[in-house]
Amino acid sequence: MRKYIIKQILMIIPTLLIVSIVAFGMIRMLPADAVETYMLANHLEMTDENIAMVEEKFGLHEPVVTQYFSWVSAVLHLDFGESYTSNQEVADMLWKAFKATAQLAGAAMLWIVVLTPVLGIFSAKKPNGWMDGFTRMFCLMGTAIPTFVLGFFMIRLFGVQLKILPVSGKESWMNYIMPSFALSLAHISSFVQMLRNEMLENKKGAFTLYANARGIKEGVVFRTHILKNSMLPVVNTVGISIGRLIAGTVVIENVFSWPGLGQLITKAILARDYPVIQAYILLIAIVFICANLIADLLSAWVDPRIRLGEKG
Amino acid sequence: MKKKIPFRIYIVSAFLLLVLIVMAFAPQLITHDPTAVDLLNKYDPSSLTYPFGTDDYGRCVFCRCLLAIRNSVGIAVSIETVTVLIGTILGMLAAYIGGVFDQIVNVVSEALLSFPSVILIMMIVAFLGASTENIILAMLMVNWIWYTRISRSLTLTLKERKYVQAAKLCGASSATILLRHIAPGLMSQMVVQFTMSLGSVILGLAGFSFLGIGIQRPTPELGIMISDGCGLIRTNFMVLFWPSLILFLIVLSFQILGDWVSERLRGRA
Amino acid sequence: MKEQLRTEKWSVYLKQQDKRLRVITETDLKIKTGEIIGLIGESGCGKSVFWKSVLGLQNPAVWELEGNAWIRGEMVNFQNPEELRSMRGREAAVILQDPMSSFDQVFTIEQHFWETAKAHTNWSRKETAEKAVELLRRLYIREPEQVLQMYPFQCSGGMLQRIMIAIALMMEPAVLIADEPTTSVDVTVQREILSMLKELNQKQQTSILYISHDLRAVESISDYVYVMYAGYVVESFPVSRLKEENVRHPYTQKLLEARPSFTKKRLPVLQGRPPELMERQSGCPFAARCPMADEACKTFDMKKTAISENHMVRCRKQEGLS
Numbered sequence: 001m002r003k004y005i006i007k008q009i010l011m012i013i014p015t016l017l018i019v020s021i022v023a024f025g026m027i028r029m030l031p032a033d034a035v036e037t038y039m040l041a042n043h044l045e046m047t048d049e050n051i052a053m054v055e056e057k058f059g060l061h062e063p064v065v066t067q068y069f070s071w072v073s074a075v076l077h078l079d080f081g082e083s084y085t086s087n088q089e090v091a092d093m094l095w096k097a098f099k100a101t102a103q104l105a106g107a108a109m110l111w112i113v114v115l116t117p118v119l120g121i122f123s124a125k126k127p128n129g130w131m132d133g134f135t136r137m138f139c140l141m142g143t144a145i146p147t148f149v150l151g152f153f154m155i156r157l158f159g160v161q162l163k164i165l166p167v168s169g170k171e172s173w174m175n176y177i178m179p180s181f182a183l184s185l186a187h188i189s190s191f192v193q194m195l196r197n198e199m200l201e202n203k204k205g206a207f208t209l210y211a212n213a214r215g216i217k218e219g220v221v222f223r224t225h226i227l228k229n230s231m232l233p234v235v236n237t238v239g240i241s242i243g244r245l246i247a248g249t250v251v252i253e254n255v256f257s258w259p260g261l262g263q264l265i266t267k268a269i270l271a272r273d274y275p276v277i278q279a280y281i282l283l284i285a286i287v288f289i290c291a292n293l294i295a296d297l298l299s300a301w302v303d304p305r306i307r308l309g310e311k312g
Numbered sequence: 313m314k315k316k317i318p319f320r321i322y323i324v325s326a327f328l329l330l331v332l333i334v335m336a337f338a339p340q341l342i343t344h345d346p347t348a349v350d351l352l353n354k355y356d357p358s359s360l361t362y363p364f365g366t367d368d369y370g371r372c373v374f375c376r377c378l379l380a381i382r383n384s385v386g387i388a389v390s391i392e393t394v395t396v397l398i399g400t401i402l403g404m405l406a407a408y409i410g411g412v413f414d415q416i417v418n419v420v421s422e423a424l425l426s427f428p429s430v431i432l433i434m435m436i437v438a439f440l441g442a443s444t445e446n447i448i449l450a451m452l453m454v455n456w457i458w459y460t461r462i463s464r465s466l467t468l469t470l471k472e473r474k475y476v477q478a479a480k481l482c483g484a485s486s487a488t489i490l491l492r493h494i495a496p497g498l499m500s501q502m503v504v505q506f507t508m509s510l511g512s513v514i515l516g517l518a519g520f521s522f523l524g525i526g527i528q529r530p531t532p533e534l535g536i537m538i539s540d541g542c543g544l545i546r547t548n549f550m551v552l553f554w555p556s557l558i559l560f561l562i563v564l565s566f567q568i569l570g571d572w573v574s575e576r577l578r579g580r581a
Numbered sequence: 582m583k584e585q586l587r588t589e590k591w592s593v594y595l596k597q598q599d600k601r602l603r604v605i606t607e608t609d610l611k612i613k614t615g616e617i618i619g620l621i622g623e624s625g626c627g628k629s630v631f632w633k634s635v636l637g638l639q640n641p642a643v644w645e646l647e648g649n650a651w652i653r654g655e656m657v658n659f660q661n662p663e664e665l666r667s668m669r670g671r672e673a674a675v676i677l678q679d680p681m682s683s684f685d686q687v688f689t690i691e692q693h694f695w696e697t698a699k700a701h702t703n704w705s706r707k708e709t710a711e712k713a714v715e716l717l718r719r720l721y722i723r724e725p726e727q728v729l730q731m732y733p734f735q736c737s738g739g740m741l742q743r744i745m746i747a748i749a750l751m752m753e754p755a756v757l758i759a760d761e762p763t764t765s766v767d768v769t770v771q772r773e774i775l776s777m778l779k780e781l782n783q784k785q786q787t788s789i790l791y792i793s794h795d796l797r798a799v800e801s802i803s804d805y806v807y808v809m810y811a812g813y814v815v816e817s818f819p820v821s822r823l824k825e826e827n828v829r830h831p832y833t834q835k836l837l838e839a840r841p842s843f844t845k846k847r848l849p850v851l852q853g854r855p856p857e858l859m860e861r862q863s864g865c866p867f868a869a870r871c872p873m874a875d876e877a878c879k880t881f882d883m884k885k886t887a888i889s890e891n892h893m894v895r896c897r898k899q900e901g902l903s
Contacts (some may be wrong), residue, residue: 018423026439036421118824140571144564146515148522148538149556152545160546210683212638214748215670216700224696225685247431251519266523271436277438284431304687304732 004307007201008296019285020075023278024068037272041084080279085271089280090279098283100170101253101260105245107180108187110225112238115188118196120234121227127200135192142189147248151182151255168257183249187241191234198230205229232303239295243288321572324565331381331562338382344372345381346532355548364554368544377554379514379532385562387527388514391451396506398452400498404490407462407467417464421457430452430516434525442525451517455509462505463498470497500577507573511566518559534559584654585755585788586635586673587611591648593627593634593812595858601645602858604630605812606883608648612756615786617778619803619820621793626855627812628792632758636673637665653755671701674749678761680741684733690744691729697748709751716747720777727773739770746777756788757781763798775802786875796840805891808833811855812868813883818892831895865897873898 035054036046044050055061062070074081080090123135158178159167168177202208203226211221246261253262261280268276300306334341343361350370356362364373375478406417424432458536470476476493483493520526521535534555541552593605605627612618621811621902622628633639635650636901637659652672658664677683684693691710698709710729717725720743722751733741749757759778763771781787799806800823808816808830816830825837835851853870856862864879865871871878881897888894 026435140564140567144511144567145560146556146563147533147558148519152538152542152552152556156545156549156552160549206677206679206682207685209638210675210677211685211696213636213669213675213677214314214697214700215666215668216696217666220696220700224688228687229685247428250430250434251523254523265434265438266525269434269525270442272438272441277435281435284427288427298379302687305734308732308735 004300005297008293012293013075015289016285019282020072020204021068023281023285024071026281027278028064028067028128037274038084041271041273042087075282079220080282081136081275083268083276084273085267090275093276095262095284096308097259097261097264100258101246101249103170104176104180104183104249104253104258104260106247107176108184109242111181111184112187112191112241115184116191116195116234117231119188119192120199120230123192124196124199124230125186125204125222135196139189139193142185145185147182147186147251148255150185151252154178154182155255170258179252179258182255183245183252187245191238191241195230195234197228200235202226202229212285235302236295236299238283239298240291242294243284243291246287246291247284320568324568327561327565328569331565333384334378335382335386338378338426341373341378342375346371346375347530351409355551358550365548365550367541367551368548373537373554376537377534377558378393380534380537380555381558381562383527383531384521384534387448388478388517389510391448391517392506392510392513393456395452395455396459396502398432398458400463400495400502402456403460403463403465404467404494404498406469407464408486408490408494414464417460421460424454424457429457430519432535433516433520437525442528443521444527444531447517447520447526451513455513458509459502459505460472462501466498467494467499470494473497504570504574504577507566508570509568511563514559514566516564583614584651585612585614585616586790588635589649589651591631591635591650592646593630593639594645594647596643597643600640603812603861604858605634608809608814610807610814610817612788612790614788616805617780617782617789617791617803619791619793619799619806621796621799621806622809623794623855625857626809628794628809629760630812631794631809632675632760632790636669636675636758637662638669665685670697670749670754671752672755673757673758674752674754674756676742676745676749678764680738680745681733681765683745686732686734689730689732690736694729694748694751697751701752704872712751714749716750717744720744720747722747730761736765739773742766742770742774745778746774746781750781750787756790757813758790758792760792761794763793763795771798773785778802781896796836808836811861813866813895814893814897815867816892816894822892829865829888829892829899830896831873831898832867835870865895868896 035051038044038054039046039050044054078091080094082088082091083093086093119135119138123132126132154165155167155178158165165178166172167178169175205226207225207229208221211225212218232254249258249260250266252258253260254266257263261283264276265280267273268280296306337366340523350366351472354368355365356366356370358365362372362374365378367373377574402417406414432454433447433450436453437446440446441450471494476489479489479493517526518533518535518538521533522539523535524539526535527533537555538552538559541548541555588608588610591605591608594602595602595604608631610618610620620628620631630639634644634646635657637657646659650659652668657668684690688696690698691713694713695706695709698704698712704712713729714725717728722728722740722743728736728740728744736744745762746757757778762778763774766774776797778789778791782789789802791799791802800820803820805817805819806823807814809815810832816828816833818828822828823837827833828834828837835849838849839851851870856866856869862879865874865881865883868874868878868881878897883895884900885893885895886899888899
């Protein structure tokens with residue numbers, strides 16, 4: 001197990017290296033000049049003097065390789081520079097937003113972890129029964145409804161008409177209900193469909209026949225063999241979805257005015273705030289790498305075939 | 313055994329046909345200038361003259377919706393069509409030529425696949441700047457991957473088929489082999505993939521427009537209309553409701569159609 | 582000798598919308614203590630359906646049973662799911678043809694033993710493990726304590742097959758049903774499994790229903806043979822009569838002819854295939870492939886004819902010959 005973890009962690013290094021070069025190079029190759037954007041954002045006059053000052057400030061007069069290394073060392077010290085638009089430390093802005101987004105994603109994960117097995121099991125227990133019909137309808141709707149449409153409909157119904165849930169802000173746990181559910185719905189839909197198919201497949205599997213032929217109670221066969229084997233691939237996908245949840249908050253945060261990464265990056269893109277965008281790319285890459293790592297470790301933990309290696 | 317076409321497919325097809333008609337004749341169907349501001353006529357309720365009422369500028373929501381359908385669906389379908397062509401051709405060439413070219417295509421698509429397409433598209437827009445052209449470009453740059461992968465793997469198997477080998481031995485040129493013998497074999501898979509992804513492409517485009525990094529105002533578009541209406545959620549929900557419902561129904565229809573088409577094809581295979 | 586398993590006029594139907602397709606027709610089969618019964622036939626002739634139906638493993642919404650079955654002299658009540666469940670694995674245990682996929686890959690061998698014991702007894706986990714070690718040792722598995730802690734994917738096919746036998750024997754069942762246990766393992770393991778089953782049978786008087794399409798395996802292991810075709814037992818006889826001059830049904834004769842032998846003659850091939858469920862018509866199902874068939878065979882009611890006291894055949898040509 002330990003060897004497996006170390007191997008997985010070592011594999012991260014080249015990916016991170018590539019992402020850092022891309023994030024760095026992207027800003028260097030900008031069609032719109034970074035200096036110009038900075039000066040426009042700060043209402044500086046386009047004089048040679050000012051340009052030289054800004055170039056000096058960004059270290060643009062040095063060779064590219066030196067710039068890259070000084071950038072990397074700054075990044076390693078969590079120094080992403082200042083935002084063009086607000087003159088705040090990018091690291092601070094990003095960290096605050098990340099916390100808000102992570103909380104939202106965590107709440108969405110809760111929905112996923114609770115609803116996926118419940119719906120999946122109900123629907124696979126009696127295929128084509130009314131529960132199954134309901135679940136399939138739910139999943140179809142879940143994949144087809146745009147997140148922002150769902151968000152607005154929920155706000156209108158629960159926030160404006162019934163007045164039982166707050167529509168914006170993040171003060172109490174009540175604030176989390178709507179955005180996290182809207183965020184999780186599409187994920188739940190695809191996981192439930194996956195779980196249902198796996199279960200129906202495993203129900204026909206040879207190990208189910210063998211377990212039944214040994215006289216093991218039907219409920220036990222379902223709970224242990226069918227459920228566990230069907231959960232394995234879903235667990236991995238759910239693990240990977242952590243990254244997708246954090247990256248996917250863009251729309252929902254704009255609907256519910258959630259002060260997270262999604263709102264930050266939308267504003268940054270519209271204002272061409274490159275230091276923020278650059279830091280965001282790095283952060284998302286790290287989140288993704290971590291999510292994949294967690295997914296792999298989770299799978300290894302629950303699946304002995306991965307943990308011990310096939311044919312140990 | 314020929315399977316009966318389920319009832320829901322008839323409904324969905326009828327609805328999509330209606331969408332198609334709206335797209336084709338939108339300029340003829342509208343009764344009011346969708347951009348004409350009439351502040352005396354703000355927030356009219358539904359009536360015969362204004363079926364969906366009017367918005368905060370007194371513009372006819374119904375007419376705006378018709379034009380928005382034309383733009384949302386039209387642009388998304390065009391993007392998807394070009395993507396299919398690019399992706400399929402690239403995949404065919406990669407598999408047929410092989411070697412370094414194939415390796416490059418493979419590595420690039422592999423790398424792009426490890427991030428969700430939404431993030432990639434957003435980053436490209438961030439890099440190029442938010443505009444209608446750039447969102448189209450960004451979606452093209454990201455969406456080809458799936459088609460390339462499918463067409464590449466299919467071509468790899470088709471390439472080994474006896475009739476392709478025979479054509480090669482007869483001295484057929486590479487272009488003939490690709491167009492006459494391999495491309496027809498890819499068709500059905502590509503059609504399925506195309507119908508399956510249409511819904512999500514429409515959804516994606518509307519989402520980006522909603523955020524302000526997709527299609528730009530004043531082009532009427534469903535995502536933009538929803539974004540414009542979201543300030544009215546407490547007071548005039550209907551302005552927001554109609555474009556939302558239309559978007560949902562269109563995506564749902566494509567989803568149902570896509571599921572059915574892929575089921576049919578899988579049943580045949 | 583006591584009877585361990587007996588079926589009488591055992592028929593199985595598959596319900597399809599408005600139709601009721603007969604899959605197995607009036608099978609009379611019995612296994613006495615210490616006997617190995619061979620059930621032979623091509624794939625798709627109903628061998629697996631037969632054992633699954635006797636164990637009540639099929640969904641009653643889709644399958645319909647007719648006739649009676651006795652285990653250890655007691656009639657099985659197919660209306661009571663709980664009774665059926667407790668009979669499976671305890672009174673009639675199975676070993677299946679594909680050990681690799683029959684074991685749940687994410688559970689250890691010990692867990693497989695334990696869940697089986699838990700379903701039928703109130704043994705403690707430790708007790709079960711001790712019994713398992715003892716059984717595995719008897720089946721020549723080295724270091725059984727370690728094997729118990731292993732996962733199925735860490736074991737070889739032959740090893741899993743023996744573990745399956747061990748699990749089956751743990752409850753000391755009346756009859757051990759082996760459904761093609763040698764098809765998915767290589768030749769040396771096949772030999773091993775066959776000799777192991779034979780040894781168990783001789784040492785412990787285990788009754789075995791050996792289901793196979795491999796005539797040679799059946800011949801080498803069984804005491805009595807049933808030949809199944811399209812859901813009918815077309816012929817049954819003691820294994821000593823399994824010779825071309827002794828068997829009476831053309832299908833059995835053809836099977837014997839198609840058996841590889843060390844002669845220079847070219848091996849005749851049995852042409853065609855058994856009829857699919859939907860294709861089955863009245864009359865003798867073998868008529869279409871039978872060299873001796875005539876028009877009357879197509880309306881033959883498949884009545885049983887006794888050649889001798891323990892040799893039965895369902896063939897019109899044999900009627901009145903006995």
